Amino acid sequence: MSENLSLKTFVVLMKSSKTVMERVKEDIKNYGMKTSDFAILEALYHKGELTVKQISEAVLINTGSITYVIDKLEAKGLLKRRPCTEDRRVVYIHITDQGNQLMDEIFPKHQQVIEEIFSGVSNEEKETIVEALKKVGIENGQ
Template sequence: MEFEKKLQIEEDLSLKLFIVLTRALQSIKKRVEEDIKSFGLNPTEFAVLELLYSKGDQPIQKISDKVLIASSSITYVIDKLEKKNLIERKPCPKDRRITYAAITSEGTELMKEIFPKHRDAIQEICDGLDFNEKENLIQQLKKLGYHAQGVDV
């Protein structure tokens, strides 16, 4: 009977952890999205711009994997950023089937201006934890994530 009681407490705690994680993520995402929208971009546009700004030209087909958006949405996002003159398409000289997305000088200037502000906003959002708490939480969430990947549900 004692074992069943401990199991019930553990299950309740796991459920509470899930709820707390979900609510924390929702709060953080909402604040980050508000910050990004203040720059006239949506989160997906910002993610694509940030990728190209930090990593350089990328094959359009690979961008969706790197910024975690549906591959069916990437063309729409690329079109929107291209209309805003923030990125351009470049054909691959070696393989005509591949087209690269490249940040324009206008896109680079925009990111030089807004990325430091965005990084500051992220810092402010995460200021609820001190340095050691952040490091510990990162390790714990990685451990939980890796474990969750291996669980058969």
């Protein structure tokens, strides 16, 4: 019987994803954060001011959970809310100077961990993986 390459690809992708996520969570925990805290701060750090909906889409956390995390990060002085003047249902979130200083300190360390995770993969292989995963996402509505 021939091997089902799609199934094998799926299994390998899921196992490698689990391994990568465990390593990333371990790294983020070293900074005294939860993954959701870090993900929100990282999105704001790199993309600038975003709405709650935009953050939710960027970090793949539902808006109900996002509000709770934003509340905690705001209480720590790491981000602030700004109401939209045109639509009172919309709230913009931006990282504070304190949040930027924290990310300036920890993000390079985190990026180094990501580099270590992929150190055995050539740049050409990384490009191939990115393109293949984009195809899977696009073909399945993402």
